[in-house]
Amino acid sequence: MTTCWVIYNGSLVSDKFADQARLVAEAAGRAGVAAKLMKNYETMMDLSSEVELPDFAVLLDKDILLGYFLKSRGVPVYNDPSIIDLCDNKATQYIRLASLGLPMPKTIIAPKVYPNFSILGSGYFERVIEELDFPMIVKEGHGSFGMKVYLIENEAAFHQKVEELRGVDFVFQEFIQSSRGRDIRVNIVGGKIVAAMYRHSETDFRANITNGGQASPVSLTEPQKELALKAADAVGAVFAGVDLLFGADEEPLVCEVNAAAHIRNIMNVTGVNVADAMIAYILEDLK
Ligand SMILES: Nc1ncnc2c1ncn2[C@@H]1O[C@H](COP(=O)(O)OP(=O)(O)O)[C@@H](O)[C@H]1O
Ligand SMILES: [Mg+2]
Structure with a gap:
């Protein structure tokens, strides 16, 4: 019998992640596959030992390293971890989408600023404001459920947010009214x-x-x-x-x-x- 793991993140307390995994495991069962619900930490990514592995894995989490680990052991992983990796950071996915000319809001990828440093006063942010104007969207690279997406109405809020986000990947984006x-x-x-x-x-x-x-x-x-x-x-x-x-x-x-x-x-x-x-x-x- 074909076996699969349906992997979700075990550290998140909300039931919606386990629920999502149950839906997939039940579908696998209906298709005659022996599915096991797996918290991402249930298999030890011990690089020096053999671990028991399924015929394939459905990775419903952003534990990209687990995806790479399973792939290195020959397990087909869906979505492929490299795709989860690309999408997990909105900045990298926008670079890809824009390179193919897909219509999207005008987007500027924020430059890397180390947490203990600041580029306020360099003139960089003034150029961003000139390009996108207010209200503007600021969006963190990693975020879901709208939680890391901000509508920035004015310059004071803008400066506060960019200072707060030092050390974090994010983008500036045109707000589509x-x-x-x-x-x-x-x-x-x-x-x-x-x-x-x-x-x-x-x-x-x-x-x-x-x-x-x-x-x-x-x-x-x-x-x-x-x-x-x-x-x-x-x-x-x-x-x-x-x-x-x-x-x-x-x-x-x-x-x-x-x-x-x-x-x-x-x-x-x-x-x-x-x-x-x-x-x-x-x-x-x-x-
Ligand atoms: N540029 C934008 N203009 C207008 N609304 C936006 C824009 N970007 C995001 N939104 C709104 O914010 C929501 C969350 O943004 P999204 O990029 O999908 O992040 P998340 O991963 O948190 O869902 C979207 O579903 C949409 O309603
Ligand atoms: Mg969304």
């Missing part, structure tokens, strides 16, 4: 759109459900479909949750690609269990 509090989440598996939802918030510029957004099923326009697929393909994600914004003429813009997209909310909203598509994709891929 026409998309305030609304976006689209598209779940893609193996180059096919499996489900999509519209998310909107009455109370926040961020549409994330965890942040108070409401979701409903949506039928995508052709340009939305095309861009979502291109964005997933651009970063090489076989499993992707692509966020799209609405430009001034309702044209889609890529907001981000999640390589470890959650699937519970989209299932509640659309009735589609993305996990079944994920497992079907893997089993086909392994043939």
Whole structure:
């Protein structure tokens, strides 16, 4: 019997990570695979010993090192850890998306500033403000559920934020006014759109459900479909949750690609269990 590990992060206290893993493990079970739920620290990444390994692993976490470890032992890992690595940092993923010319908000990657130093007074930040103006988005490289995305309204808030973020990877981004509090989440598996939802918030510029957004099923326009697929393909994600914004003429813009997209909310909203598509994709891929 084929075996798999469904890996989630055991250090996070919220049940939503284990819940996500259960959805995938149940789908594997339905497909006749013996699935084991694994906290990321359950297998010891002991480089000098043999460890018991599954036929494949679904990595629902950002423990990229565990992904690399498993791959080094010959285990196929989905998504590939190099893709999770690329997507896990919004700066690196925007560099990739922009290099392929995909429509997205105007984005400036912040330069590295060491935590005990400052470039305030160098004139650099004035150039950023001149380019993007206020309100502006500041977004940390690593962050989920909207928690590390900030709407910066003025110069004082801007300077405070950039000082706070010394030592952290982040980007400056044009604020897409026409998309305030609304976006689209598209779940893609193996180059096919499996489900999509519209998310909107009455109370926040961020549409994330965890942040108070409401979701409903949506039928995508052709340009939305095309861009979502291109964005997933651009970063090489076989499993992707692509966020799209609405430009001034309702044209889609890529907001981000999640390589470890959650699937519970989209299932509640659309009735589609993305996990079944994920497992079907893997089993086909392994043939
Ligand atoms: N440039 C932007 N303009 C307008 N709204 C944005 C912009 N970037 C992000 N948002 C809003 O903030 C939310 C969170 O941003 P996102 O980049 O998806 O980060 P996270 O990984 O935290 O979900 C988006 O779903 C969207 O509603
Ligand atoms: Mg998002």
